Amino acid sequence: MVVVAEGLDRLFEALRRREFTVVGPTVRDGAIVYDELESAADLPTGWTDEQDGGHYRLERRDDEAVFGYVVGPHSWKRYLHPPFLRLWRAEKRDDGFQVARDEAPRKPYAFLGVRSCELHAIAIQDRVFLEGEHVDPIYRERRENAFIVAVNCGQAGGTCFCVSMNTGPKASQGFDLALTEVLEDGRHYFVVESGSDRGAELLAELGGSEATEVELTAAEVAVKNAVGQMGRSLETEGLKELLYRNYEHPRWDQVAERCLACTNCTMVCPTCFCSSVEDVSDLDGEGAERWRTWDSCFSGEFSYIHGGNVRQTVKSRYRQWMTHKLATWYDQFGSSGCVGCGRCITWCPVAIDITEEAAAIRLDDRPSEQ
Amino acid sequence: MVPHPFRVERVQRETADTFTLTLEPAAAGIEIRYRPGQFNMLYLFGVGEVPISVSGDAASPVPLLHTVRVAGAVTRGICELGRGGTVGVRGPYGTPWPVEQAEGSDLLVIAGGIGLAPLRSVVYHLMAHREKYGRVAILYGTRSPDDLLYRSEVEQWRGRFDLDVDVTVDHAGLNWHGRVGVVTTLIQQAQFDPDNTVAMVCGPEIMMRFCVRELEDQGVDLGDIHISMERNMKCAVGFCGHCQFGPEFICKDGPVFSYQRIADLLDVREV
Numbered sequence: 001m002v003v004v005a006e007g008l009d010r011l012f013e014a015l016r017r018r019e020f021t022v023v024g025p026t027v028r029d030g031a032i033v034y035d036e037l038e039s040a041a042d043l044p045t046g047w048t049d050e051q052d053g054g055h056y057r058l059e060r061r062d063d064e065a066v067f068g069y070v071v072g073p074h075s076w077k078r079y080l081h082p083p084f085l086r087l088w089r090a091e092k093r094d095d096g097f098q099v100a101r102d103e104a105p106r107k108p109y110a111f112l113g114v115r116s117c118e119l120h121a122i123a124i125q126d127r128v129f130l131e132g133e134h135v136d137p138i139y140r141e142r143r144e145n146a147f148i149v150a151v152n153c154g155q156a157g158g159t160c161f162c163v164s165m166n167t168g169p170k171a172s173q174g175f176d177l178a179l180t181e182v183l184e185d186g187r188h189y190f191v192v193e194s195g196s197d198r199g200a201e202l203l204a205e206l207g208g209s210e211a212t213e214v215e216l217t218a219a220e221v222a223v224k225n226a227v228g229q230m231g232r233s234l235e236t237e238g239l240k241e242l243l244y245r246n247y248e249h250p251r252w253d254q255v256a257e258r259c260l261a262c263t264n265c266t267m268v269c270p271t272c273f274c275s276s277v278e279d280v281s282d283l284d285g286e287g288a289e290r291w292r293t294w295d296s297c298f299s300g301e302f303s304y305i306h307g308g309n310v311r312q313t314v315k316s317r318y319r320q321w322m323t324h325k326l327a328t329w330y331d332q333f334g335s336s337g338c339v340g341c342g343r344c345i346t347w348c349p350v351a352i353d354i355t356e357e358a359a360a361i362r363l364d365d366r367p368s369e370q
Numbered sequence: 371m372v373p374h375p376f377r378v379e380r381v382q383r384e385t386a387d388t389f390t391l392t393l394e395p396a397a398a399g400i401e402i403r404y405r406p407g408q409f410n411m412l413y414l415f416g417v418g419e420v421p422i423s424v425s426g427d428a429a430s431p432v433p434l435l436h437t438v439r440v441a442g443a444v445t446r447g448i449c450e451l452g453r454g455g456t457v458g459v460r461g462p463y464g465t466p467w468p469v470e471q472a473e474g475s476d477l478l479v480i481a482g483g484i485g486l487a488p489l490r491s492v493v494y495h496l497m498a499h500r501e502k503y504g505r506v507a508i509l510y511g512t513r514s515p516d517d518l519l520y521r522s523e524v525e526q527w528r529g530r531f532d533l534d535v536d537v538t539v540d541h542a543g544l545n546w547h548g549r550v551g552v553v554t555t556l557i558q559q560a561q562f563d564p565d566n567t568v569a570m571v572c573g574p575e576i577m578m579r580f581c582v583r584e585l586e587d588q589g590v591d592l593g594d595i596h597i598s599m600e601r602n603m604k605c606a607v608g609f610c611g612h613c614q615f616g617p618e619f620i621c622k623d624g625p626v627f628s629y630q631r632i633a634d635l636l637d638v639r640e641v
Contacts (some may be wrong), residue, residue, distance in 0.1 A: 094414070095375065095396045096375025096397075099373065101372060110553075132371075134608060134620060242406075247638045247641070274611030274612065275610050276628075277604050277610070279418045281415070281417070287416075295604075297611065297614075302612060303612070310602070310640060310641075311640045312640065315640075316639070316640030320614070321511055327617075328614070328616055331617035348607055
């Protein structure tokens with residue numbers, strides 16, 4: 001189906017009628033972030049982002065593209081696996097204490113503007129929180145009813161490498177609707193595809209028309225353009241084995257000289273799932289709460305056991321992070337932990353580049369030292 | 371994944387900094403079942419939560435026994451609660467010692483320091499099913515005689531004709547007339563058939579490494595050696611990421627591992 005740009009207003013209305021809280025991209029503090037949106041007017045129309053290692057700038061576009069940017073510092077894990085969340089509250093009682101779990105958000109989320117790499121990231125977190133021996137009820141409650149409107153990328157950013165990771169730029173599954181934005185010959189429209197029954201039902205309410213051959217081709221060309229624009233690439237062939245046999249490699253020392261262990265890469269990563277808990281009590285000691293917060297393998301206390309931190313050096317923490325993303329993740333969850341979104345490269349204050357680090361080790365493979 | 375309140379029935383002092391807590395569920399209807407080697411998360415109201423191995427007899431799981439060493443705010447607070455206090459418990463979690471797979475084999479139970487706590491459940495199990503095992507040796511080492519855990523109980527085990535129990539300390543004063551030396555020296559003297567032996571080892575990582583080396587020298591297959599690992603844990607169910615050890619989550623893939631499975635990782639510093 002083809003829906004004209006104004007159809008986005010109808011999309012918002014249709015989602016609201018279904019009682020969804022719409023979350024999508026908007027411009028704030030010089031970046032495109034995800035937040036709850038009121039209407040299509042909140043979308044970053046006419047903006048794009050310029051990205052490179054340690055570099056992110058918003059720029060005005062010379063057109064009115066709504067999704068003419070790549071990805072910003074936020075990812076959908078903010079909503080599915082919130083950065084700061086109370087797990088439960090307990091009250092003291094005569095026979096000990098009673099625990100009450102917190103409720104899930106009242107209205108399900110509709111995520112608008114989910115990129116293909118992000119769909120893959122959500123699928124990866126699904127495997128972590130839903131498909132193992134234990135299920136995280138918080139993630140499940142938020143994930144189960146979420147409505148996903150994907151957007152196929154019509155351009156790639158300077159740190160993108162989804163083509164290497166086989167995760168984009170076109171959404172292949174895991175969405176209710178997928179839009180491809182086309183601006184051509186003075187026309188501005190979306191080619192919309194449904195990926196579920198409820199998606200198809202909603203699509204019928206958007207007042208679209210059957211897509212013509214020309215429109216479909218234009219959408220295909222847009223995505224093809226993105227494929228050709230990838231700012232980075234990563235050779236994944238044998239990558240797991242490469243890293244497993246290079247736990248001891250001088251490159252880890254070199255990257256540690258630059259790495260600030262600031263945790264930015266883990267905060268912006270759409271698949272990083274580590275968390276910590278903090279137990280707190282009321283001042284009168286009668287009530288207590290447990291809070292869960294995002295945590296990072298780059299912090300010292302992350303690996304603390306009585307007597308000290310297991311990973312004392314920044315070298316060991318960077319190695320843990322990168323080896324987890326690109327190697328041990330396969331053994332844990334059956335896929336790479338990296339989707340090639342490039343956020344860790346863009347938001348690293350010293351521009352450490354995971355693709356460059358992996359390539360350096362590949363170029364100087366030292367299996368004998370293990 | 372929320373803690374259930376348990377009442378502290380008894381606090382038994384084991385050593386200067388180690389206590390065994392006897393815990394009963396505060397409310398009815400809580401089923402308790404665990405296997406030797408598994409652990410629970412113990413919660414001190416408003417303060418925090420720590421992973422602690424179960425050290426009782428899995429065949430009679432209530433009351434629940436946990437031996438806790440004072441190492442930080444939570445363990446200190448738990449040990450200071452006293453009779454009538456409340457501890458939160460969730461679990462059990464993790465992999466057990468392979469007591470069933472070890473049937474028919476000689477068994478070496480090798481403990482260092484507080485490492486005897488998770489292995490005591492193994493000793494209870496094998497005493498209850500003694501006929502299913504070959505020769506059984508319990509080899510226990512601590513830093514000093516004052517650090518010996520369950521001392522009178524170990525002496526009782528030593529009085530049995532169907533267990534070889536040997537104890538050594540790293541250093542001792544004049545009132546110690548037992549063995550002095552590291553626990554690996556006991557392996558050299560123990561009676562077992564290396565081709566048909568299962569070893570279960572728990573203690574500091576360095577002690578486990580040297581035990582494994584000695585067992586390997588004696589001809590025990592690395593796949594028949596099992597060790598119990600420890601790492602920082604927040605969730606105990608594989609979500610928080612803290613306990614990762616290469617591809618392993620200590621909380622759900624361990625804490626008990628076949629040595630063979632993690633041997634390569636143990637050779638790398640700061641994994």
